[in-house]
Amino acid sequence: MRRAHTVEQVRAAEADLMARLPEGALMQRAAAGLAYAVVDLLGSAYGRRVLLLVGSGDNGGDALYAGALLARRGVQVEAWLLSEHAHPGGLATLKQAGGRVTGRPGRPDLVVDGIVGIGGRPGLRPEAVAALRSLDGVPVVAVDTPSGVGVDTGELDGPHVTAAVTVTFGTHKIAHLVDPAARASGAVHLVDIGLDLPEAPVEALQPDDVAALLPRPRPDAQKYTRGVVGVRAGSAEYPGAGLLSVAGAASGLCGMVRYVGDDAVADRVREAHPEVVGAGRVQAWVVGSGGGKHAGDELAAALADGVPTVVDADALRHVRVPIAVPAVLTPHAGELAAMTGADRGDIEARPLHHARSAAAAYGAVVLLKGRHTLIAAPDGRVRVTTTGTPWLATAGAGDVLGGLIGSLLAAGLTPYDAASVGSWLHGAAATLASGGGPVTAGAVAASIPAAVRGLADG
Numbered sequence: 001m002r003r004a005h006t007v008e009q010v011r012a013a014e015a016d017l018m019a020r021l022p023e024g025a026l027m028q029r030a031a032a033g034l035a036y037a038v039v040d041l042l043g044s045a046y047g048r049r050v051l052l053l054v055g056s057g058d059n060g061g062d063a064l065y066a067g068a069l070l071a072r073r074g075v076q077v078e079a080w081l082l083s084e085h086a087h088p089g090g091l092a093t094l095k096q097a098g099g100r101v102t103g104r105p106g107r108p109d110l111v112v113d114g115i116v117g118i119g120g121r122p123g124l125r126p127e128a129v130a131a132l133r134s135l136d137g138v139p140v141v142a143v144d145t146p147s148g149v150g151v152d153t154g155e156l157d158g159p160h161v162t163a164a165v166t167v168t169f170g171t172h173k174i175a176h177l178v179d180p181a182a183r184a185s186g187a188v189h190l191v192d193i194g195l196d197l198p199e200a201p202v203e204a205l206q207p208d209d210v211a212a213l214l215p216r217p218r219p220d221a222q223k224y225t226r227g228v229v230g231v232r233a234g235s236a237e238y239p240g241a242g243l244l245s246v247a248g249a250a251s252g253l254c255g256m257v258r259y260v261g262d263d264a265v266a267d268r269v270r271e272a273h274p275e276v277v278g279a280g281r282v283q284a285w286v287v288g289s290g291g292g293k294h295a296g297d298e299l300a301a302a303l304a305d306g307v308p309t310v311v312d313a314d315a316l317r318h319v320r321v322p323i324a325v326p327a328v329l330t331p332h333a334g335e336l337a338a339m340t341g342a343d344r345g346d347i348e349a350r351p352l353h354h355a356r357s358a359a360a361a362y363g364a365v366v367l368l369k370g371r372h373t374l375i376a377a378p379d380g381r382v383r384v385t386t387t388g389t390p391w392l393a394t395a396g397a398g399d400v401l402g403g404l405i406g407s408l409l410a411a412g413l414t415p416y417d418a419a420s421v422g423s424w425l426h427g428a429a430a431t432l433a434s435g436g437g438p439v440t441a442g443a444v445a446a447s448i449p450a451a452v453r454g455l456a457d458g
Protein backbone atom coordinates (compact mmCIF):
# COMPACT_ATOMS: atom_id res chain seq x y z
CA MET A 1 0.00 0.00 0.00
CA ARG A 2 1.22 3.50 -0.73
CA ARG A 3 0.23 5.57 2.30
CA ALA A 4 -0.11 9.33 2.63
CA HIS A 5 -0.15 10.97 6.05
CA THR A 6 -1.06 14.43 7.25
CA VAL A 7 1.51 17.03 8.28
CA GLU A 8 0.36 16.65 11.90
CA GLN A 9 0.94 12.87 11.80
CA VAL A 10 4.39 13.34 10.24
CA ARG A 11 5.41 15.95 12.81
CA ALA A 12 4.37 13.67 15.69
CA ALA A 13 6.25 10.67 14.26
CA GLU A 14 9.29 12.82 13.60
CA ALA A 15 9.29 14.16 17.18
CA ASP A 16 9.14 10.57 18.53
CA LEU A 17 12.05 9.46 16.40
CA MET A 18 14.18 12.57 16.96
CA ALA A 19 13.97 12.04 20.70
CA ARG A 20 15.79 8.73 20.19
CA LEU A 21 18.42 9.83 17.64
CA PRO A 22 21.44 12.16 17.72
CA GLU A 23 20.64 15.75 16.70
CA GLY A 24 20.49 16.28 12.97
CA ALA A 25 20.38 12.55 12.12
CA LEU A 26 17.00 12.74 10.37
CA MET A 27 18.03 15.67 8.23
CA GLN A 28 21.20 13.81 7.23
CA ARG A 29 19.13 10.83 6.14
CA ALA A 30 16.83 13.10 4.15
CA ALA A 31 19.73 14.97 2.53
CA ALA A 32 21.51 11.77 1.53
CA GLY A 33 18.37 10.43 -0.17
CA LEU A 34 17.85 13.75 -1.89
CA ALA A 35 21.44 13.96 -3.19
CA TYR A 36 21.18 10.42 -4.50
CA ALA A 37 17.98 11.23 -6.42
CA VAL A 38 19.54 14.38 -7.91
CA VAL A 39 22.54 12.46 -9.26
CA ASP A 40 20.20 9.77 -10.56
CA LEU A 41 18.22 12.36 -12.52
CA LEU A 42 21.34 14.15 -13.78
CA GLY A 43 22.91 10.85 -14.84
CA SER A 44 26.34 12.06 -13.63
CA ALA A 45 27.82 14.35 -10.97
CA TYR A 46 31.20 15.83 -11.86
CA GLY A 47 30.99 19.22 -13.55
CA ARG A 48 27.19 19.39 -13.55
CA ARG A 49 25.50 22.56 -12.29
CA VAL A 50 22.85 22.48 -9.60
CA LEU A 51 21.03 25.48 -8.16
CA LEU A 52 19.42 25.27 -4.73
CA LEU A 53 16.40 27.50 -4.03
CA VAL A 54 16.51 27.86 -0.27
CA GLY A 55 13.75 29.02 2.08
CA SER A 56 13.88 29.77 5.78
CA GLY A 57 13.16 26.36 7.34
CA ASP A 58 14.30 22.78 7.52
CA ASN A 59 13.18 22.17 3.93
CA GLY A 60 15.95 24.59 2.92
CA GLY A 61 18.21 22.76 5.39
CA ASP A 62 17.66 19.50 3.54
CA ALA A 63 18.55 21.23 0.26
CA LEU A 64 21.74 22.78 1.71
CA TYR A 65 23.03 19.52 3.23
CA ALA A 66 22.24 17.66 0.00
CA GLY A 67 24.03 20.45 -1.88
CA ALA A 68 27.13 19.85 0.27
CA LEU A 69 27.06 16.13 -0.58
CA LEU A 70 26.74 16.98 -4.27
CA ALA A 71 29.57 19.54 -4.11
CA ARG A 72 31.84 16.87 -2.60
CA ARG A 73 31.10 14.72 -5.64
CA GLY A 74 32.23 17.47 -8.00
CA VAL A 75 28.89 19.11 -8.77
CA GLN A 76 29.01 22.92 -9.09
CA VAL A 77 26.46 23.90 -6.47
CA GLU A 78 25.01 27.37 -6.03
CA ALA A 79 22.46 28.36 -3.38
CA TRP A 80 19.97 31.16 -3.94
CA LEU A 81 18.70 32.23 -0.51
CA LEU A 82 15.11 33.42 -0.85
CA SER A 83 14.73 34.40 2.78
CA GLU A 84 16.84 36.41 5.22
CA HIS A 85 17.17 33.31 7.34
CA ALA A 86 18.65 30.06 6.06
CA HIS A 87 19.42 26.90 8.03
CA PRO A 88 22.78 27.86 9.66
CA GLY A 89 24.26 24.35 9.90
CA GLY A 90 23.27 23.55 6.34
CA LEU A 91 24.67 26.81 4.98
CA ALA A 92 28.00 26.40 6.76
CA THR A 93 28.32 22.80 5.56
CA LEU A 94 27.56 23.76 1.96
CA LYS A 95 30.21 26.49 2.03
CA GLN A 96 32.80 24.14 3.56
CA ALA A 97 32.12 21.67 0.75
CA GLY A 98 32.79 24.34 -1.89
CA GLY A 99 29.21 25.43 -2.63
CA ARG A 100 28.56 29.14 -3.28
CA VAL A 101 25.80 31.53 -2.32
CA THR A 102 24.57 33.61 -5.23
CA GLY A 103 21.90 36.09 -6.20
CA ARG A 104 22.65 35.81 -9.93
CA PRO A 105 23.00 32.17 -10.82
CA GLY A 106 24.11 30.93 -14.21
CA ARG A 107 21.75 28.57 -15.99
CA PRO A 108 21.90 25.29 -14.07
CA ASP A 109 21.25 21.73 -15.28
CA LEU A 110 18.82 21.21 -12.44
CA VAL A 111 17.05 23.17 -9.70
CA VAL A 112 16.46 21.86 -6.18
CA ASP A 113 13.31 23.36 -4.66
CA GLY A 114 13.99 23.79 -0.93
CA ILE A 115 11.73 26.82 -0.55
CA VAL A 116 9.13 25.26 1.76
CA GLY A 117 8.02 21.75 2.64
CA ILE A 118 5.46 20.59 5.18
CA GLY A 119 5.76 23.91 7.04
CA GLY A 120 4.61 25.85 3.98
CA ARG A 121 1.35 27.64 3.42
CA PRO A 122 -0.16 27.41 -0.08
CA GLY A 123 1.24 29.91 -2.58
CA LEU A 124 4.68 31.44 -3.04
CA ARG A 125 6.18 34.83 -2.22
CA PRO A 126 6.92 37.21 -5.13
CA GLU A 127 10.70 36.68 -4.91
CA ALA A 128 10.23 32.91 -5.23
CA VAL A 129 7.87 33.38 -8.17
CA ALA A 130 10.43 35.65 -9.89
CA ALA A 131 13.27 33.18 -9.25
CA LEU A 132 11.27 30.30 -10.72
CA ARG A 133 10.27 32.38 -13.74
CA SER A 134 13.94 33.11 -14.49
CA LEU A 135 14.60 29.36 -14.43
CA ASP A 136 11.72 28.35 -16.66
CA GLY A 137 12.44 25.10 -18.50
CA VAL A 138 15.06 23.79 -16.07
CA PRO A 139 13.95 20.51 -14.44
CA VAL A 140 13.10 20.85 -10.77
CA VAL A 141 13.60 18.31 -8.00
CA ALA A 142 11.28 19.28 -5.14
CA VAL A 143 12.38 18.62 -1.59
CA ASP A 144 9.56 16.82 0.27
CA THR A 145 6.75 18.69 -1.55
CA PRO A 146 6.61 21.08 -4.50
CA SER A 147 6.63 24.44 -2.72
CA GLY A 148 3.32 26.28 -2.68
CA VAL A 149 0.94 23.30 -2.90
CA GLY A 150 -1.67 22.48 -0.23
CA VAL A 151 0.19 19.62 1.46
CA ASP A 152 -2.81 18.14 3.32
CA THR A 153 -5.48 19.04 0.76
CA GLY A 154 -3.91 18.38 -2.65
CA GLU A 155 -5.20 21.80 -3.69
CA LEU A 156 -3.37 24.52 -5.63
CA ASP A 157 -4.15 27.95 -4.31
CA GLY A 158 -1.75 30.42 -5.90
CA PRO A 159 1.68 30.02 -7.47
CA HIS A 160 3.54 26.77 -6.86
CA VAL A 161 6.50 24.76 -8.07
CA THR A 162 5.95 22.16 -10.79
CA ALA A 163 8.48 19.39 -10.22
CA ALA A 164 9.87 16.69 -12.49
CA VAL A 165 10.65 14.65 -9.39
CA THR A 166 9.70 15.07 -5.74
CA VAL A 167 11.89 13.42 -3.12
CA THR A 168 9.87 12.92 0.03
CA PHE A 169 10.76 11.58 3.45
CA GLY A 170 9.26 9.01 5.79
CA THR A 171 5.90 8.72 4.03
CA HIS A 172 3.95 10.22 1.16
CA LYS A 173 2.05 13.42 1.82
CA ILE A 174 -1.54 13.82 0.60
CA ALA A 175 -0.46 16.29 -2.10
CA HIS A 176 1.61 13.54 -3.76
CA LEU A 177 -1.43 11.38 -4.43
CA VAL A 178 -4.35 13.77 -4.80
CA ASP A 179 -4.85 16.01 -7.84
CA PRO A 180 -4.33 18.75 -8.77
CA ALA A 181 -1.22 18.87 -6.51
CA ALA A 182 -0.19 15.33 -7.53
CA ARG A 183 0.27 16.62 -11.08
CA ALA A 184 2.69 19.25 -9.77
CA SER A 185 4.70 16.60 -7.86
CA GLY A 186 5.96 14.69 -10.91
CA ALA A 187 7.46 11.28 -10.13
CA VAL A 188 7.56 10.86 -6.35
CA HIS A 189 10.52 9.13 -4.76
CA LEU A 190 10.16 8.06 -1.11
CA VAL A 191 13.21 8.02 1.16
CA ASP A 192 12.79 5.88 4.27
CA ILE A 193 13.97 7.79 7.34
CA GLY A 194 12.56 5.33 9.86
CA LEU A 195 9.34 7.07 10.94
CA ASP A 196 6.79 4.96 12.83
CA LEU A 197 3.42 6.14 11.50
CA PRO A 198 -0.25 5.57 12.39
CA GLU A 199 -3.03 4.53 9.98
CA ALA A 200 -3.03 6.69 6.87
CA PRO A 201 -6.07 8.79 5.92
CA VAL A 202 -5.28 8.52 2.19
CA GLU A 203 -3.77 5.53 0.45
CA ALA A 204 -3.23 4.07 -3.01
CA LEU A 205 -3.56 0.35 -3.69
CA GLN A 206 -0.51 -1.38 -5.16
CA PRO A 207 -0.58 -4.63 -7.18
CA ASP A 208 -0.01 -6.85 -4.11
CA ASP A 209 -2.89 -5.13 -2.26
CA VAL A 210 -5.20 -5.75 -5.22
CA ALA A 211 -4.02 -9.37 -5.41
CA ALA A 212 -4.81 -9.83 -1.71
CA LEU A 213 -8.29 -8.26 -1.98
CA LEU A 214 -9.31 -9.90 -5.25
CA PRO A 215 -12.15 -12.44 -4.89
CA ARG A 216 -10.83 -15.78 -6.16
CA PRO A 217 -12.93 -18.88 -6.77
CA ARG A 218 -12.52 -21.52 -4.05
CA PRO A 219 -11.77 -25.08 -5.16
CA ASP A 220 -15.43 -26.04 -4.60
CA ALA A 221 -16.82 -22.89 -6.26
CA GLN A 222 -19.97 -22.85 -8.34
CA LYS A 223 -21.47 -19.93 -10.21
CA TYR A 224 -23.98 -19.03 -7.46
CA THR A 225 -21.43 -19.11 -4.63
CA ARG A 226 -19.20 -16.77 -6.65
CA GLY A 227 -22.01 -14.18 -6.73
CA VAL A 228 -24.52 -12.95 -9.29
CA VAL A 229 -24.61 -9.34 -10.48
CA GLY A 230 -27.62 -7.72 -12.11
CA VAL A 231 -27.31 -4.88 -14.63
CA ARG A 232 -30.10 -2.33 -15.18
CA ALA A 233 -28.51 -0.04 -17.76
CA GLY A 234 -29.00 1.05 -21.36
CA SER A 235 -32.23 1.99 -23.09
CA ALA A 236 -33.64 2.19 -26.60
CA GLU A 237 -31.93 5.59 -26.95
CA TYR A 238 -28.60 4.43 -25.44
CA PRO A 239 -28.23 0.69 -26.05
CA GLY A 240 -24.42 0.87 -26.02
CA ALA A 241 -24.35 1.81 -22.33
CA GLY A 242 -26.15 -1.43 -21.51
CA LEU A 243 -23.73 -3.46 -23.62
CA LEU A 244 -20.67 -1.84 -22.05
CA SER A 245 -21.95 -2.12 -18.46
CA VAL A 246 -22.51 -5.81 -19.11
CA ALA A 247 -19.05 -6.10 -20.69
CA GLY A 248 -17.52 -4.75 -17.45
CA ALA A 249 -19.71 -6.99 -15.28
CA ALA A 250 -19.05 -10.09 -17.40
CA SER A 251 -15.27 -10.00 -17.13
CA GLY A 252 -15.31 -13.12 -15.00
CA LEU A 253 -14.87 -11.79 -11.46
CA CYS A 254 -18.22 -13.10 -10.24
CA GLY A 255 -20.22 -16.21 -11.16
CA MET A 256 -23.03 -14.87 -13.35
CA VAL A 257 -24.49 -11.73 -14.91
CA ARG A 258 -28.20 -10.95 -15.29
CA TYR A 259 -29.45 -8.20 -17.60
CA VAL A 260 -32.80 -6.52 -16.97
CA GLY A 261 -33.98 -3.84 -19.38
CA ASP A 262 -35.40 -2.90 -22.75
CA ASP A 263 -36.15 -6.04 -24.86
CA ALA A 264 -34.25 -4.86 -27.91
CA VAL A 265 -31.19 -4.04 -25.77
CA ALA A 266 -31.49 -7.39 -23.99
CA ASP A 267 -31.36 -9.17 -27.38
CA ARG A 268 -28.21 -7.31 -28.33
CA VAL A 269 -26.65 -7.99 -24.91
CA ARG A 270 -27.26 -11.74 -25.28
CA GLU A 271 -25.87 -11.67 -28.82
CA ALA A 272 -22.65 -10.07 -27.60
CA HIS A 273 -22.52 -12.00 -24.29
CA PRO A 274 -24.33 -15.35 -24.66
CA GLU A 275 -23.54 -16.23 -21.03
CA VAL A 276 -25.75 -13.40 -19.71
CA VAL A 277 -29.20 -14.43 -18.40
CA GLY A 278 -32.44 -12.59 -17.56
CA ALA A 279 -34.18 -11.50 -14.33
CA GLY A 280 -33.70 -13.44 -11.08
CA ARG A 281 -31.96 -13.25 -7.72
CA VAL A 282 -28.78 -11.16 -7.55
CA GLN A 283 -26.26 -10.26 -4.85
CA ALA A 284 -25.57 -6.78 -6.31
CA TRP A 285 -27.03 -4.35 -8.82
CA VAL A 286 -25.48 -1.91 -11.30
CA VAL A 287 -27.90 0.87 -12.28
CA GLY A 288 -27.94 3.97 -14.36
CA SER A 289 -25.70 4.12 -17.44
CA GLY A 290 -27.72 5.15 -20.48
CA GLY A 291 -30.91 4.68 -18.49
CA GLY A 292 -32.31 8.00 -19.69
CA LYS A 293 -35.79 8.75 -18.42
CA HIS A 294 -36.18 5.27 -16.91
CA ALA A 295 -33.17 5.63 -14.61
CA GLY A 296 -35.25 6.69 -11.57
CA ASP A 297 -37.57 3.68 -11.88
CA GLU A 298 -34.65 1.31 -12.44
CA LEU A 299 -32.93 2.66 -9.32
CA ALA A 300 -36.07 2.22 -7.23
CA ALA A 301 -36.47 -1.36 -8.49
CA ALA A 302 -32.83 -2.18 -7.68
CA LEU A 303 -32.95 -0.61 -4.21
CA ALA A 304 -36.14 -2.56 -3.41
CA ASP A 305 -34.03 -5.74 -3.59
CA GLY A 306 -31.97 -4.64 -0.57
CA VAL A 307 -28.60 -5.71 -2.03
CA PRO A 308 -25.43 -3.60 -2.53
CA THR A 309 -25.80 -1.32 -5.56
CA VAL A 310 -23.57 0.68 -7.91
CA VAL A 311 -25.35 3.89 -8.86
CA ASP A 312 -23.99 5.50 -12.01
CA ALA A 313 -24.74 8.22 -14.57
CA ASP A 314 -28.46 8.98 -15.06
CA ALA A 315 -29.45 7.26 -11.79
CA LEU A 316 -27.25 9.55 -9.68
CA ARG A 317 -29.81 12.39 -9.91
CA HIS A 318 -32.40 10.16 -8.28
CA VAL A 319 -30.41 9.16 -5.19
CA ARG A 320 -32.08 10.24 -1.95
CA VAL A 321 -30.58 10.20 1.56
CA PRO A 322 -30.56 7.83 3.34
CA ILE A 323 -29.76 5.14 0.77
CA ALA A 324 -31.31 1.94 2.05
CA VAL A 325 -28.51 -0.38 0.82
CA PRO A 326 -24.69 -0.35 0.87
CA ALA A 327 -23.93 1.70 -2.22
CA VAL A 328 -21.16 2.94 -4.49
CA LEU A 329 -21.94 6.22 -6.26
CA THR A 330 -19.73 6.83 -9.31
CA PRO A 331 -20.04 10.46 -10.45
CA HIS A 332 -17.64 12.54 -12.50
CA ALA A 333 -17.25 16.17 -11.41
CA GLY A 334 -20.23 17.38 -13.47
CA GLU A 335 -22.52 14.69 -12.08
CA LEU A 336 -21.40 15.39 -8.51
CA ALA A 337 -22.11 19.09 -9.09
CA ALA A 338 -25.66 18.23 -10.20
CA MET A 339 -26.11 16.02 -7.12
CA THR A 340 -24.80 18.37 -4.45
CA GLY A 341 -25.27 21.82 -5.97
CA ALA A 342 -21.53 22.54 -5.70
CA ASP A 343 -19.75 24.32 -8.53
CA ARG A 344 -18.13 21.94 -11.04
CA GLY A 345 -14.92 24.00 -11.21
CA ASP A 346 -14.65 23.95 -7.43
CA ILE A 347 -15.05 20.15 -7.43
CA GLU A 348 -12.20 19.88 -9.95
CA ALA A 349 -10.04 22.22 -7.84
CA ARG A 350 -10.86 20.48 -4.53
CA PRO A 351 -11.76 16.88 -5.38
CA LEU A 352 -10.65 15.44 -2.03
CA HIS A 353 -12.84 17.83 -0.08
CA HIS A 354 -15.88 17.22 -2.28
CA ALA A 355 -15.52 13.43 -2.47
CA ARG A 356 -15.22 13.20 1.31
CA SER A 357 -18.14 15.49 2.04
CA ALA A 358 -20.39 13.73 -0.50
CA ALA A 359 -19.52 10.32 1.02
CA ALA A 360 -20.42 11.63 4.48
CA ALA A 361 -23.63 13.32 3.27
CA TYR A 362 -24.89 10.27 1.35
CA GLY A 363 -23.60 7.67 3.81
CA ALA A 364 -22.20 5.81 0.79
CA VAL A 365 -18.89 5.21 -0.95
CA VAL A 366 -18.33 7.96 -3.50
CA LEU A 367 -16.02 7.26 -6.42
CA LEU A 368 -15.17 10.63 -7.98
CA LYS A 369 -13.74 10.04 -11.46
CA GLY A 370 -10.65 11.88 -12.61
CA ARG A 371 -7.03 11.38 -13.65
CA HIS A 372 -6.47 10.14 -10.10
CA THR A 373 -9.93 8.80 -9.25
CA LEU A 374 -10.81 9.17 -5.56
CA ILE A 375 -12.79 6.60 -3.60
CA ALA A 376 -14.13 8.13 -0.38
CA ALA A 377 -15.81 6.17 2.42
CA PRO A 378 -18.40 7.80 4.72
CA ASP A 379 -15.96 7.47 7.67
CA GLY A 380 -13.43 9.75 5.91
CA ARG A 381 -10.98 7.15 4.53
CA VAL A 382 -9.89 7.74 0.94
CA ARG A 383 -8.16 5.61 -1.67
CA VAL A 384 -6.62 7.08 -4.80
CA THR A 385 -6.34 5.21 -8.09
CA THR A 386 -3.00 5.81 -9.76
CA THR A 387 -3.33 3.25 -12.57
CA GLY A 388 -4.63 4.26 -16.00
CA THR A 389 -3.72 6.33 -19.02
CA PRO A 390 -5.10 9.58 -20.46
CA TRP A 391 -6.38 7.43 -23.38
CA LEU A 392 -8.96 6.07 -20.93
CA ALA A 393 -10.87 9.35 -21.20
CA THR A 394 -13.17 7.84 -23.81
CA ALA A 395 -16.92 7.29 -24.21
CA GLY A 396 -18.26 4.23 -22.43
CA ALA A 397 -15.27 3.70 -20.14
CA GLY A 398 -17.41 4.66 -17.14
CA ASP A 399 -20.06 2.09 -18.10
CA VAL A 400 -17.40 -0.64 -18.03
CA LEU A 401 -16.19 0.58 -14.62
CA GLY A 402 -19.69 0.46 -13.10
CA GLY A 403 -20.22 -3.10 -14.32
CA LEU A 404 -16.82 -4.20 -13.05
CA ILE A 405 -17.43 -2.74 -9.58
CA GLY A 406 -20.85 -4.42 -9.51
CA SER A 407 -19.28 -7.82 -10.20
CA LEU A 408 -16.85 -7.31 -7.30
CA LEU A 409 -19.72 -6.30 -4.98
CA ALA A 410 -21.61 -9.45 -6.01
CA ALA A 411 -18.49 -11.50 -5.27
CA GLY A 412 -18.59 -10.22 -1.70
CA LEU A 413 -16.21 -7.27 -1.48
CA THR A 414 -17.28 -4.30 0.66
CA PRO A 415 -18.35 -1.21 -1.30
CA TYR A 416 -15.04 0.50 -0.42
CA ASP A 417 -12.91 -2.45 -1.56
CA ALA A 418 -15.06 -3.16 -4.63
CA ALA A 419 -14.83 0.46 -5.78
CA SER A 420 -11.09 0.80 -5.20
CA VAL A 421 -10.13 -2.63 -6.58
CA GLY A 422 -12.47 -2.12 -9.56
CA SER A 423 -11.02 1.30 -10.28
CA TRP A 424 -7.46 -0.02 -10.03
CA LEU A 425 -8.17 -2.94 -12.41
CA HIS A 426 -10.01 -0.62 -14.82
CA GLY A 427 -6.92 1.61 -15.05
CA ALA A 428 -4.57 -1.36 -15.37
CA ALA A 429 -6.75 -2.91 -18.10
CA ALA A 430 -6.80 0.40 -19.96
CA THR A 431 -3.01 0.64 -19.87
CA LEU A 432 -2.70 -2.90 -21.22
CA ALA A 433 -5.30 -2.32 -23.95
CA SER A 434 -3.80 1.03 -24.90
CA GLY A 435 -0.16 0.01 -25.19
CA GLY A 436 0.51 3.73 -25.54
CA GLY A 437 -2.19 4.35 -28.17
CA PRO A 438 -5.93 4.97 -28.41
CA VAL A 439 -8.30 2.61 -26.71
CA THR A 440 -12.04 1.89 -26.81
CA ALA A 441 -14.23 1.09 -23.82
CA GLY A 442 -14.89 -2.40 -25.21
CA ALA A 443 -11.15 -3.05 -25.45
CA VAL A 444 -10.74 -1.96 -21.81
CA ALA A 445 -13.40 -4.49 -20.74
CA ALA A 446 -11.74 -7.19 -22.83
CA SER A 447 -8.41 -6.54 -21.09
CA ILE A 448 -9.72 -6.94 -17.52
CA PRO A 449 -8.89 -10.68 -17.38
CA ALA A 450 -5.33 -9.95 -18.55
CA ALA A 451 -4.99 -7.27 -15.85
CA VAL A 452 -6.09 -9.84 -13.26
CA ARG A 453 -3.65 -12.43 -14.64
CA GLY A 454 -0.87 -9.88 -14.30
CA LEU A 455 -1.29 -9.85 -10.51
CA ALA A 456 0.69 -12.21 -8.33
CA ASP A 457 -1.38 -14.80 -6.43
CA GLY A 458 -2.93 -13.15 -3.36
Ligand SMILES: NC(=O)C1=CN([C@@H]2O[C@H](COP(=O)(O)OP(=O)(O)OC[C@H]3O[C@@H](n4cnc5c(N)ncnc54)[C@H](O)[C@@H]3O)[C@@H](O)[C@H]2O)[C@@H](O)CC1
Pocket residue numbers: 010011014026027030055056057058059060062115116117118119120121122123124125143144145148169170193
Ligand atom coordinates in the same frame (compact mmCIF):
# COMPACT_ATOMS: atom_id res chain seq x y z
N1 LIG B 1 9.22 16.25 9.50
C1 LIG B 1 10.15 15.34 9.18
O1 LIG B 1 9.99 14.15 9.42
C2 LIG B 1 11.40 15.79 8.56
C3 LIG B 1 11.45 17.06 7.98
N2 LIG B 1 12.46 17.43 7.25
C4 LIG B 1 12.31 18.63 6.44
O2 LIG B 1 11.78 19.70 7.16
C5 LIG B 1 10.70 20.25 6.41
C6 LIG B 1 9.82 21.03 7.33
O3 LIG B 1 10.60 22.08 7.85
P1 LIG B 1 10.00 23.34 8.63
O4 LIG B 1 9.09 22.89 9.67
O5 LIG B 1 11.16 24.15 9.06
O6 LIG B 1 9.13 24.08 7.56
P2 LIG B 1 9.42 24.52 6.03
O7 LIG B 1 10.86 24.48 5.73
O8 LIG B 1 8.51 23.74 5.19
O9 LIG B 1 8.91 26.04 6.06
C7 LIG B 1 9.65 26.98 6.81
C8 LIG B 1 8.95 28.25 7.08
O10 LIG B 1 8.65 28.93 5.89
C9 LIG B 1 7.67 29.91 6.13
N3 LIG B 1 6.64 29.79 5.08
C10 LIG B 1 5.45 29.16 5.15
N4 LIG B 1 4.81 29.22 3.97
C11 LIG B 1 5.62 29.89 3.15
C12 LIG B 1 5.50 30.24 1.78
N5 LIG B 1 4.44 29.89 1.07
N6 LIG B 1 6.53 30.91 1.21
C13 LIG B 1 7.62 31.23 1.94
N7 LIG B 1 7.77 30.91 3.24
C14 LIG B 1 6.79 30.26 3.84
C15 LIG B 1 7.09 29.60 7.48
O11 LIG B 1 7.56 30.52 8.39
C16 LIG B 1 7.61 28.18 7.75
O12 LIG B 1 7.73 27.88 9.11
C17 LIG B 1 10.11 19.07 5.71
O13 LIG B 1 9.30 19.41 4.62
C18 LIG B 1 11.37 18.35 5.28
O14 LIG B 1 11.90 18.89 4.09
C19 LIG B 1 13.63 16.60 7.02
O15 LIG B 1 14.77 17.33 7.35
C20 LIG B 1 13.65 15.29 7.71
C21 LIG B 1 12.56 14.89 8.55
Ligand SMILES: [K+]
Pocket residue numbers: 059113114115116117142143144145146147
Ligand atom coordinates in the same frame (compact mmCIF):
# COMPACT_ATOMS: atom_id res chain seq x y z
K1 LIG C 1 10.01 22.09 -1.41
